Amino acid sequence: MAAPLAADGPVVIIGAGQAGTLAAEALRSGGHAGPITLLGDEPHGPYHRPPLSKGWLAGEIGEAQLMLRVPEMLAKKGITLRTGTRAVAIDREARQVRLADGSSLPYAGLVLATGAAPRTLALPGADASNVLPLRSRDDASRMAAALARCAEKQLPVVVIGGGFIGLEVAATARKKGLSVTVLEAGPRLLGRVLAPMLSDWFADLHRGHGVELVLQSRIEHIVAEGGEAVAVQLVDGRRLPCGLVVLGVGVSANDALARAAGLACEQGIVVDACARTSDPLIVAAGDNTARRLADGSLLRLESVHNATEQAKSAAAALLGQERPFTATPWFWSDQYERKLQMAGLSGGADAWALRGELGGAAFSVFHYRAGRLVAVDSVNDAKVHLLARKLLEAGVSPAPEQVADAGFDLASLLAR
Known part of the structure; x- marks a missing residue:
């Protein structure tokens, strides 16, 4: 010390x-x-x-x-x-x-x-004036102005990256009535942080709101005219017109x-x-x-x-004091009218249990690794999210069948 x-x-x-x-x-x-x-x-x-x-x-x-x-x-x-x-x-x-x-x-x-x-992409045309990352307040102000221009001229938006930033911007753009395509290099959305069942659920959520998803996409270049991006050219030959390109690549x-x-x-x-x-x-x-x-x-x-x-x-x-930070990490993301709340780190999970109905008004996915609870992802399920943080902090792992039983009081495990 x-x-x-x-x-x-x-x-x-x-x-x-x-x-x-x-x-x-x-x-x-x-x-x-x-x-x-x-x-x-x-x-x-x-x-x-x-x-x-x-x-x-x-x-x-x-x-x-x-x-x-x-x-x-x-x-x-x-x-x-x-x-x-x-x-x-x-x-x-x-x-x-x-x-x-x-x-x-x-x-x-x-x-x-x-x-x-924000990471950038080494692509021809990526330096165009309307190819924008989102990290700072000024970034957001520039992007808001670009969205307003797209709305005025009825120009589509292309989002590169199916992570949290990309999907949150996609949801915001759709709420403004804009046409949106999300390009994700991986086989699923949020692949580094969510279980496959939740990745699929988020894909359905965005498709249900009119977003076009292109998974395992490969970009050849960004088509620029006069210093401004007008389209994104994919390796497979598709050309996606745009008035704004959002860089959401981490x-x-x-x-x-x-x-x-x-x-x-x-x-x-x-x-x-x-x-x-x-x-x-x-x-x-x-x-x-x-x-x-x-x-x-x-x-x-x-x-x-x-x-x-x-x-x-x-x-x-x-100040010469010991205050180690080892608490269970938690995160959140808002997309449309859905709030995802994550407790713990689900990397390496090998088993899952579902509480509630996937796609219902509220549900949670419990992640296990070698039989131990390591994370819980909740959608519009704040009560379970808060309880999950307590379970993880206490090192308590409910059995998957207890999680799946809506009538079982998970909080009772903390009193034992």
Whole structure:
């Protein structure tokens, strides 16, 4: 365990998203009295990212609802927010962060909350002005304008990637009445995170709302005219006209600063359960991290829950406290009128049990590996989702027949 910060030592936090903001607040509430500087390279103050592909993109929520913290609230806590400020290097020997304007900030403790960046595609035409990723507020604003243009001119939308971002944007576009085609390179939607039965259910959900799905698709190039994408050309000869191409092909950890500074990085900035990096003065939290587990493997989690809890662990570590984050991870996704809530990690599951009727008003899929419950995916089934988190935290595995029996009280297993 590292020695705690001096009570008046300056802390610099690179990244003003969920993890960075909450780390700043946790440091202050944890008793740190020194300067805390929160650096954000975007021109906006801290905001919520999940609504970007849904409510914000659809125009259903305004700026006030998007904001995570207004600058005045941070200022009251003695946290200095600097927006539009980019860190370009970390000098670990001098304990300074160099900024793009040539100035430097000293630190006694440093938090890296640099998040992740959308992956791109090395395709001819992918640099067209209306080929857009979705990660930031500005990305979402550009995409909203492109959707409005598609609606005005009755132009189709092509989404590349059948993951959560791609499908959430597809649902938003369909709700606006736009023609949508989703191109997925794999054999099923959300193949890395969902069981086949749920992948099929989501495919039916989107097809039922008028989305065309092209699975195992191969893109030859994006047809551009005058710097603007007008179609996506597939290897099989199909040519899909479009007014917008959405890039939803995943993200990569923003770990370049950490790598250049000599910190251990592999799939992201390597941290322990307390968010400590290979430098005792530097912690990291959020989508830029890869947690080293007891068996030596690495776990990357991209979620609000992970960012929130790692931020608290990172702040505690700088304060000289142990606060390991090992809780059951959970995630969610909203598509049309359906909310998917996921608890645990279903990778490697070899058996499944269904509670409720697949496609009914509410249902949940329980995932097992070697007879042990490892995850539960719930659709419009919030009560079971919350119960599943408790079961997973307690290490309780209901038998598949108990799960399938709607009359069996799963909560009773927690009282034993």
